[in-house]
Amino acid sequence: MNTNLLDVKNLCTYFYTDEGVVYALDGVSFSVKKGETLGIVGESGSGKSVAALSVMRLVQTPPGKIVSGEVLMNGENLLKLSGKEMRAVRGGKIAMIFQEPMTALNPVYTIGSQIMESPRIHRGLSRRQARRVAIEMLEKVGIPLPEKRVDDYPHQLSGGMRQRAMIAIALCCNPELLICDEPTTALDVTIQAQILELINDLKKEMNTSVLMITHDLGVVAQVSENVLVMYASKVMEYGGVKEVFTDPCHPYTKALLESMPAVESGRERLHVIEGMVPSLSNRPEGCLFHPRCERRMEICKTLRPELIMAPAGRWVRCWLYASGPRTLGSIERG
Amino acid sequence: MSENRDKNVSEAETLLVLENLRKWYAVKSARFGTGRSYVKAVNDVSLTIRRGETLGVVGESGCGKTTLGRVMIRLLEPTGGRIEFDGRDITHYDEKRLRPLRKDMQIIFQDPYSSLDPRMTVGDIIAEPFVFQNLYTQAERREKVRELMEMCGLDPIYVRRYPHEFSGGQRQRVGIARSLALTPKLMVCDEPVSALDVSIQSQIINLLVDLQAKVGLTYLFISHNLNVVYHISNRIAVMYLGYVVELAGREDVYFHAAHPYTQALIKSIPKIEFDAPPLRAQLKGDLPSPVNLPPGCPFSSRCPRARRDRRRCEAEIPLLREISPGHHAACHFAG
Ligand SMILES: Nc1ncnc2c1ncn2[C@@H]1O[C@H](COP(=O)(O)OP(=O)(O)OP(=O)(O)O)[C@@H](O)[C@H]1O
Ligand SMILES: Nc1ncnc2c1ncn2[C@@H]1O[C@H](COP(=O)(O)OP(=O)(O)OP(=O)(O)O)[C@@H](O)[C@H]1O
Ligand code: SF4
Ligand SMILES: [Mg+2]
Ligand SMILES: [Mg+2]
Numbered sequence: 001m002n003t004n005l006l007d008v009k010n011l012c013t014y015f016y017t018d019e020g021v022v023y024a025l026d027g028v029s030f031s032v033k034k035g036e037t038l039g040i041v042g043e044s045g046s047g048k049s050v051a052a053l054s055v056m057r058l059v060q061t062p063p064g065k066i067v068s069g070e071v072l073m074n075g076e077n078l079l080k081l082s083g084k085e086m087r088a089v090r091g092g093k094i095a096m097i098f099q100e101p102m103t104a105l106n107p108v109y110t111i112g113s114q115i116m117e118s119p120r121i122h123r124g125l126s127r128r129q130a131r132r133v134a135i136e137m138l139e140k141v142g143i144p145l146p147e148k149r150v151d152d153y154p155h156q157l158s159g160g161m162r163q164r165a166m167i168a169i170a171l172c173c174n175p176e177l178l179i180c181d182e183p184t185t186a187l188d189v190t191i192q193a194q195i196l197e198l199i200n201d202l203k204k205e206m207n208t209s210v211l212m213i214t215h216d217l218g219v220v221a222q223v224s225e226n227v228l229v230m231y232a233s234k235v236m237e238y239g240g241v242k243e244v245f246t247d248p249c250h251p252y253t254k255a256l257l258e259s260m261p262a263v264e265s266g267r268e269r270l271h272v273i274e275g276m277v278p279s280l281s282n283r284p285e286g287c288l289f290h291p292r293c294e295r296r297m298e299i300c301k302t303l304r305p306e307l308i309m310a311p312a313g314r315w316v317r318c319w320l321y322a323s324g325p326r327t328l329g330s331i332e333r334g
Numbered sequence: 335m336s337e338n339r340d341k342n343v344s345e346a347e348t349l350l351v352l353e354n355l356r357k358w359y360a361v362k363s364a365r366f367g368t369g370r371s372y373v374k375a376v377n378d379v380s381l382t383i384r385r386g387e388t389l390g391v392v393g394e395s396g397c398g399k400t401t402l403g404r405v406m407i408r409l410l411e412p413t414g415g416r417i418e419f420d421g422r423d424i425t426h427y428d429e430k431r432l433r434p435l436r437k438d439m440q441i442i443f444q445d446p447y448s449s450l451d452p453r454m455t456v457g458d459i460i461a462e463p464f465v466f467q468n469l470y471t472q473a474e475r476r477e478k479v480r481e482l483m484e485m486c487g488l489d490p491i492y493v494r495r496y497p498h499e500f501s502g503g504q505r506q507r508v509g510i511a512r513s514l515a516l517t518p519k520l521m522v523c524d525e526p527v528s529a530l531d532v533s534i535q536s537q538i539i540n541l542l543v544d545l546q547a548k549v550g551l552t553y554l555f556i557s558h559n560l561n562v563v564y565h566i567s568n569r570i571a572v573m574y575l576g577y578v579v580e581l582a583g584r585e586d587v588y589f590h591a592a593h594p595y596t597q598a599l600i601k602s603i604p605k606i607e608f609d610a611p612p613l614r615a616q617l618k619g620d621l622p623s624p625v626n627l628p629p630g631c632p633f634s635s636r637c638p639r640a641r642r643d644r645r646r647c648e649a650e651i652p653l654l655r656e657i658s659p660g661h662h663a664a665c666h667f668a669g
Contacts, residue, residue, distance in 0.1 A: 043533060188558060190598055261566075
């Protein structure tokens with residue numbers, strides 16, 4: 001039986017720009033169970049936000065286009081829905097929190113009226129009932145004096161409070177899936193800890209599934225069950241967060257973990273991944289990571305490795321593991 | 335070896351002394367119409383920086399780190415207190431007297447995108463300090479730029495390229511090369527790696543460490559990332575609402591924090607650890623406004639410890655005092 005809430009299969013999203021085709025997301029697959037958190041990590045430009053926007057069908061078109069793949073929610077392919085049906089999904093079953101709340105909140109409406117919008121449309125509540133819900137939500141996300149704050153405008157709130165208001169808006173329709181794109185990157189660690197605790201509590205209380213996008217491996221370790229490591233448009237490693245972080249298979253995951261300054265490591269030199277992330281409109285041949293990889297072999301320079309199930313029991317895209325048992329990988333292109 | 339590094343530094347002479355340094359920004363008061371109020375960005379900071387050491391500065395956004403770094407090297411006018419650099423009281427130096435000192439005090443910025451002039455070539459950017467200080471012939475400048483680029487890991491063939499042709503990490507290297515041009519004595523590094531990816535971050539941190547060993551630089555290293563600050567610093571100053579609330583060797587700050595704010599900060603770092611209990615929120619509420627500081631201890635409004643004696647915490651500002659050799663904390667109950 002399939003108990004997954006979300007199944008993303010072979011998703012490809014490209015941008016057609018003057019400089020050429022940008023392969024932002026190339027054959028990405030993952031799934032999320034009910035009440036589970038999947039962390040998506042990767043460097044800037046690796047395709048994390050495009051993955052989130054593709055699931056929400058919010059990719060800017062043109063220049064972007066979801067070229068192929070499936071986004072199954074409870075078995076239903078969201079990519080096949082009409083625009084109207086999809087809008088209902090966005091306000092209801094799926095909600096999203098962005099990195100910079102100021103760009104997502106509307107500066108000319110009060111926090112309260114922005115929270116009330118969705119319950120009024122989707123649940124048909126009256127103004128009064130909706131206001132009640134808004135105050136309850138603000139209280140739940142830990143905003144002090146909610147009866148007063150409900151009439152504030154976004155600029156009257158601090159960064160941490162704005163992020164909490166965003167979460168209140170996202171949660172007031174009891175979404176089944178909450179997509180968080182760098183929800184705490186702009187915040188300090190003490191406020192970040194408050195927001196992460198809040199998301200974790202709500203997840204437990206309402207059995208919500210969460211997609212947590214971040215470049216902070218520590219955040220992923222603290223909140224997720226599984227992790228997807230992305231590099232230049234492709235999944236490099238995918239499995240249980242504890243397994244992947246304590247015993248990484250892929251040379252990229254390994255290098256990423258080693259290059260973080262850790263207190264235990266004393267004052268030795270930090271590990272360095274030489275070179276830069278490749279341009280997504282001009283990707284290298286073979287393994288996308290091979291120009292920077294310490295373990296590269298001849299085959300890595302010419303042939304793209306597939307995502308295979310490694311002996312360690314998780315998905316890895318690397319020729320070092322190609323002799324392991326093969327299962328359905330992604331279908332390669334380009 | 336790392337112990338040696340700490341020891342050598344602790345015996346070195348003092349390069350910079352701050353006494354009760356204060357920087358307030360005047361702002362128009364919305365509430366009182368014509369009246370003025372002040373953003374109290376830096377409050378009564380006293381500390382010393384020794385030659386060859388790295389002093390790390392951490393704290394929440396808006397706590398005054400950048401302001402402290404800029405006042406210290408007199409890019410900003412202090413509101414009160416005293417600054418002594420290299421044996422000279424520079425608190426009230428005017429621009430003319432500061433000019434010859436500028437080469438000794440440099441700053442690198444967080445944003446490698448906006449801090450470089452997009453219309454200048456990389457070579458001209460790095461050579462700019464020579465032009466300002468009227469140093470060297472054209473040929474000598476070209477040679478110096480070459481050396482600096484190599485020292486900072488940039489291929490000198492790129493000397494005629496423009497900043498937009500470089501990645502973030504490379505641009506940060508250009509900024510570092512420029513600030514090194516005049517072999518400064520003190521370098522203020524204001525979040526130099528915060529805008530960079532992890533894999534690029536480590537390249538720049540290693541570069542800064544290597545340069546320090548090679549040229550004998552002294553760093554004030556500002557970052558909100560405690561792990562980065564721990565890695566690079568000898569001592570760490572923790573700031574809260576413009577005050578230094580704890581100042582100690584990096585191990586003391588990290589493993590024996592005495593101030594409740596530092597303790598909360600360290601417990602809030604999300605770690606890659608799976609056996610420890612999950613991350614919990616350590617503090618309630620947000621940073622208060624630096625315009626209306628809470629009375630008494632700046633941390634009293636969020637402090638879990640203030641419950642012990644709320645009256646005292648809300649009435650009396652705790653001074654930064656030495657609670658064990660070299661370990662300073664500003665809390666009535668520390669030590
Ligand atoms: N509207 C667009 N037009 C052209 N290219 C785009 C557009 N949006 C995204 N891209 C490209 O798609 C790629 C993936 O971008 P994405 O925003 O998903 O990265 P990310 O992993 O979220 O990075 P970050 O950590 O910086 O947020 C990038 O190369 C980006 O330049
Ligand atoms: N020119 C200015 N005029 C008025 N207020 C200012 C000015 N510059 C900074 N401030 C205020 O002074 C306080 C300290 O700012 P500062 O930039 O020094 O903090 P910071 O610790 O560097 O923060 P961040 O981590 O966000 O860089 C903040 O409240 C800020 O809004
Ligand atoms: S496939 Fe080759 S180049 Fe790519 S990560 Fe594996 S070893 Fe490195
Ligand atoms: Mg993104
Ligand atoms: Mg700053």
